[in-house]
Amino acid sequence: MSLIEAKGLRKVFRQAVKEPGLRGAVKHLFTQRYVDKHAVDGIDLTIREGETVAYVGPNGAGKSTTIKMLSGVLVPTSGELRVDGFVPHKQRMENAVRIGAVFGQRTQLWWDIPVRESLNLLKDIYQVPEDAFRRNLDAFVELLGMEEFIHLSARKLSLGQRMRADLAAALLHDPKIVYLDEPTIGLDVSVKQKIRSFIKQMNRDKGTTLLLTTHDLGDIEDLCERLVIIDHGRIIYDGSLQAVKDAFARERTIHLQLGSELAEPSLLFSDLPEVGMDRTGPYRLAIRFDRFRITASEIVKRIISQADVADFHIDEPNIESIIRRVYEGSLDLELAAESPVAASREA
Amino acid sequence: MTRTTLSVRNTPRRILFLYRRLFGQQLKAILEYSSDFYVMIGAAAFTQIVGFLFLWVVFSRIPVIQGWGFWEVAFMYAMIYFSEGVGSLFFEGTWRMLRLVNMGELDRYLVRPMPIVLQIFCTGIGMNGIGNIAIGGAIIGMSLYHVDIDWSITSVLSALVVLASALAVRIGINLAANCSAFWIRTSGNAFPIMVHNMGEFAKYPITIYSLGLQLFLALGVPFAFVSFVPAAVLFGKEDWAAYGWLSPLAAAYVFGIALLLLRIGLRRYESSGN
Numbered sequence: 101m102s103l104i105e106a107k108g109l110r111k112v113f114r115q116a117v118k119e120p121g122l123r124g125a126v127k128h129l130f131t132q133r134y135v136d137k138h139a140v141d142g143i144d145l146t147i148r149e150g151e152t153v154a155y156v157g158p159n160g161a162g163k164s165t166t167i168k169m170l171s172g173v174l175v176p177t178s179g180e181l182r183v184d185g186f187v188p189h190k191q192r193m194e195n196a197v198r199i200g201a202v203f204g205q206r207t208q209l210w211w212d213i214p215v216r217e218s219l220n221l222l223k224d225i226y227q228v229p230e231d232a233f234r235r236n237l238d239a240f241v242e243l244l245g246m247e248e249f250i251h252l253s254a255r256k257l258s259l260g261q262r263m264r265a266d267l268a269a270a271l272l273h274d275p276k277i278v279y280l281d282e283p284t285i286g287l288d289v290s291v292k293q294k295i296r297s298f299i300k301q302m303n304r305d306k307g308t309t310l311l312l313t314t315h316d317l318g319d320i321e322d323l324c325e326r327l328v329i330i331d332h333g334r335i336i337y338d339g340s341l342q343a344v345k346d347a348f349a350r351e352r353t354i355h356l357q358l359g360s361e362l363a364e365p366s367l368l369f370s371d372l373p374e375v376g377m378d379r380t381g382p383y384r385l386a387i388r389f390d391r392f393r394i395t396a397s398e399i400v401k402r403i404i405s406q407a408d409v410a411d412f413h414i415d416e417p418n419i420e421s422i423i424r425r426v427y428e429g430s431l432d433l434e435l436a437a438e439s440p441v442a443a444s445r446e447a
Numbered sequence: 448m449t450r451t452t453l454s455v456r457n458t459p460r461r462i463l464f465l466y467r468r469l470f471g472q473q474l475k476a477i478l479e480y481s482s483d484f485y486v487m488i489g490a491a492a493f494t495q496i497v498g499f500l501f502l503w504v505v506f507s508r509i510p511v512i513q514g515w516g517f518w519e520v521a522f523m524y525a526m527i528y529f530s531e532g533v534g535s536l537f538f539e540g541t542w543r544m545l546r547l548v549n550m551g552e553l554d555r556y557l558v559r560p561m562p563i564v565l566q567i568f569c570t571g572i573g574m575n576g577i578g579n580i581a582i583g584g585a586i587i588g589m590s591l592y593h594v595d596i597d598w599s600i601t602s603v604l605s606a607l608v609v610l611a612s613a614l615a616v617r618i619g620i621n622l623a624a625n626c627s628a629f630w631i632r633t634s635g636n637a638f639p640i641m642v643h644n645m646g647e648f649a650k651y652p653i654t655i656y657s658l659g660l661q662l663f664l665a666l667g668v669p670f671a672f673v674s675f676v677p678a679a680v681l682f683g684k685e686d687w688a689a690y691g692w693l694s695p696l697a698a699a700y701v702f703g704i705a706l707l708l709l710r711i712g713l714r715r716y717e718s719s720g721n
Contacts, residue, residue, distance in 0.1 A: 113717055168718055173557045175714045189714075193455040196560035208555050212476035224468055225561055227455075253476075 103277060103309050104147040104170060109179035111140040111165050111333075139165040141333030142179065149276070152303055152310040154324035154341070158427045162333040163313040164203075167279045170311070171201050184276060197226060200270035204282030207262055208269050209254040215265045216250045219272060226273035233272070240268040243298050260291035267295060271302060277309045278302070284316050296322045317423070329426055337426060344422065350390050353415040354399055358383040359408030368402055375399075383410075455560045465561055469569035470537070477572060487574050494578035501582070515652045518590040519682050523674035524650045525586035530617035530673050531646070532579025538618050540570030544625040545636055548712075551719030564622070564709065594682055602681075605691060609677045612694035616672045617646075619701030626705065629712030642668060649674045665690075672697040 117133040118124050140162040147153055157163050168174040169181060172188035172195045181187060188195040202208070209218040223233045241247055244264040249257055257265060263283065270278060280299070284292045300323060302308045314320060320327065320341065327344055329337040337344060361383070362368070369375040376388040387399055396414055403409055477487070509520045534541070544567060547553050556566040596602070624642035631638055649670035653661050664671040672694050679687035680694075 164718075168554065171558050173554045173718055174716070192557065193457070193560045196558055197455050199558065201558045203554060206551070206554065208558075210472065210476070212480075213472050217472060217475075221468060221472060225465065225559055 102146045103149045103151075103184055104145065104311075105180070105182045106143060106145040106170075107180040108142045108144065109140060109166070109169060109181055110138070110142050110177045111162075111169060111174060112177040113137045113139055138333050140169070140176075143330070143333070143335050145328065145335065145338075147309060147311065149309055150303070150307045151326055152324045153312065153326045153328055154320040155311055155313045155328050155330065156315075156320065156423060157330035161330045163330060164281055165333075166330070167201075167281055167311065167313060171199055171279055172196065197273065198276045200273070200275035200278045202263070202266050202270045202278075202280045202283055204263070204280075204285050207254055208266055209262070211255050212253055214251050214253050215246070215257070218254065218265075219269060222269055222272050228273050232274065236272055236274070237268075240271070240298075243301065244268055244294060260287050263287060263295065264291070267298065271308070274306065275308065277311065280310070280312045280314075282314055283312065284314065284319055292316070292318065299323055329423065331427060344426075350392055352389060352391050352396065354387045354389070354396055355380070355413050355415065356385045356387070356400075356403060356409055357411040358385065358403075359410045361407060362403070363406045365406075368406065457562060462562065462565055466565060466569060469565075470572070473569065473572050477574070490575070494575065505586075512652055513654055515678075516594065518593040519678055520651060521586055522590035522594075522681070523652065523678045525583045525590065526613060526674040526677060527583075527646045527650050527670070528579050529583025529587060530614055531643075532576040532581075532583055533614050534576070534618055534621050535573030536576030536580060537572075538568045538621065539573035539576070540567045541618070541621040541625045542573070542636070542639070543567075543570045545628040548628040548716065549632060549719070553713075553716060554718050557713075563713065564706065567622075591681070596681060597683065606677075606681055609680045609691050609694045612698040613673045613677050615698035616669055616694075616701050619698060619705045620668060620670070623701065623705035623708055626708035626712050629708075629715050646670050646673070652678075669697050669701060 113136070114134045115137050116128065117135055118128050143162075143166065145166075155163055155166065165174065169176050170183060170188060172192045175189045183195055184198050186194045186198075209215060210221065213221075219237060222228075228236075241250060244267065246261075246264055246268060249261045249265070252261075254262060254265065267280075267283065278299075283299075284295055287295070296319065299310065299312075303310055303323075310323065312319060312323060324341060327337065327339065327341045328335055365377065369377065372389075372394055374390060375394065378386045378388075380386045385403075389396075389399060400409065400412065505524060506521070509517055509524060511517055512520060547556070547567065547570065553563070556563055559566065620642065621639070624639035625636075627638040645664075645668050648656065648660065648664055653664050653671050653675050656664070661671075664675075676687065676690050676694055676697075678684070680691035
């Protein structure tokens with residue numbers, strides 16, 4: 101059963117257009133002009149229970165706006181949205197007990213009171229039964245290593261500590277769905293690891309559904325099976341992480357260490373203009389190519405015809421460069437749309 | 448580990464319980480920062496001294512108007528003062544709405560399963576309210592002592608209803624006025640402060656004003672129910688005491704409008720970019 105169902109979800113913000121300077125300000129008093137900013141521009145999204153979804157895109161693509169609509173903070177301009185059967189902004193309370201949210205930049209904790217007291221307050225707000233509260237609190241304190249700072253007030257915590265406390269606060273009431281907006285931003289590696297393994301365990305043990313926005317590709321590779329890419333308020337890719345790798349990972353780079361200079365480098369790939377050749381040092385070459393157009397062995401064969409090859413290795417692109425190229429529009433999305441998206445929709 | 452299913456039922460008892468919990472934690476936080484606490488005590492003491500000087504000035508300024516005696520007017524004056532104190536001590540959060548809206552801090556409130564209004568009320572504690580409550584309360588006590596009132600069970604009960612309604616009207620006006628935060632983003636608290644200052648009119652019997660202004664203070668921004676109507680009921684002013692029956696209605700009316708504005712405002716709420 102799908103837990104989150106969005107159809108044609110849209111959010112339009114009205115922004116005032118102001119001309120610069122005092123004249124502009126005075127003018128604005130009398131004639132107000134606005135432009136519509138389509139932050140989320142008609143997205144369809146279905147998430148089943150227990151799924152782990154990475155929701156990525158460049159800054160301003162509409163990630164946070166989507167999450168804020170799903171969590172009942174923002175009212176959609178149009179479209180349909182149901183989370184576990186409830187319309188978040190209309191049935192705000194029903195929605196609120198089912199979700200946990202961490203908005204990376206902003207804490208859910210009370211600034212001036214100790215973390216332990218904050219968690220106690222949340223227990224009363226969410227009406228968490230005593231035994232469930234004890235059980236969760238003990239588990240969280242251990243898994244997230246909170247012993248050292250649970251007696252401090254939120255304002256005294258470091259970023260990493262605060263993020264861990266926020267995560268505990270968001271999961272204390274055993275929500276079905278957790279929205280994490282940039283949960284590891286600015287954290288060091290060891291804290292990132294703690295947070296990731298904690299989230300993984302929640303998903304595994306309790307079947308908590310996860311929707312995560314992040315710029316950290318480690319988060320995506322570590323936590324998520326499904327990847328949704330949004331840009332300019334529209335979903336431009338929705339499928340498994342593996343499928344995007346397969347579909348887009350056509351590009352390979354071959355690094356060569358030569359024993360002698362190339363005789364006539366310009367003639368090497370004159371028939372294949374898309375092959376890129378960079379000199380990375382004396383007797384060193386890096387050649388980028390599309391593996392469906394030319395094979396690695398063909399490239400090596402051509403090089404050997406002009407020079408000695410001492411050594412070579414082939415690089416596969418990492419997920420980071422793939423996603424970056426999707427944003428930049430330099431990867432062919434039609435190709436991806438044919439296979440992985442269709443496959444995942446049918447599933 | 449297993450998942451527990453939670454329910455959401457916000458009974459009045461639960462709301463009261465959560466208000467006490469949230470208010471209590473805030474208070475504890477203030478008391479724990481001991482340096483802040485001493486500053487606060489010092490400020491409160493200073494406020495008291497200023498307050499008594501103020502009291503003296505007040506008494507020298509209160510006139511006897513159109514059949515209203517000195518202590519009767521003092522009572523109205525004090526009700527405005529006292530209700531302001533209750534507003535800041537227990538419902539200070541209404542005055543922080545501008546910040547909540549502009550900084551996107553309402554996000555946090557909107558994902559929690561409890562009423563937004565309750566969370567707004569509990570956003571802060573205005574300790575300065577203590578001074579207003581003390582001085583206002585003192586003047587109210589003195590005026591009740593000086594005016595000859597025919598106390599009976601019914602008069603005590605009606606006094607309680609009218610006074611509770613008066614406070615509710617005041618809090619409701621604060622809330623409604625501060626909902627302007629959803630529409631007016633850049634001019635600070637100017638609008639709610641303007642509404643707040645209309646309370647000045649109600650420090651005197653509203654009968655001294657033109658009919659238009661009277662209607663405005665009774666129906667528009669009904670400060671009349673904060674001071675004038677309670678005075679009429681308590682002091683048995685026959686022409687006006689009947690309006691006391693409308694007091695709970697006025698409170699419901701103001702709160703209804705405030706909650707409606709909050710609802711409409713929340714639809715417009717845009718959070719803030721990251």
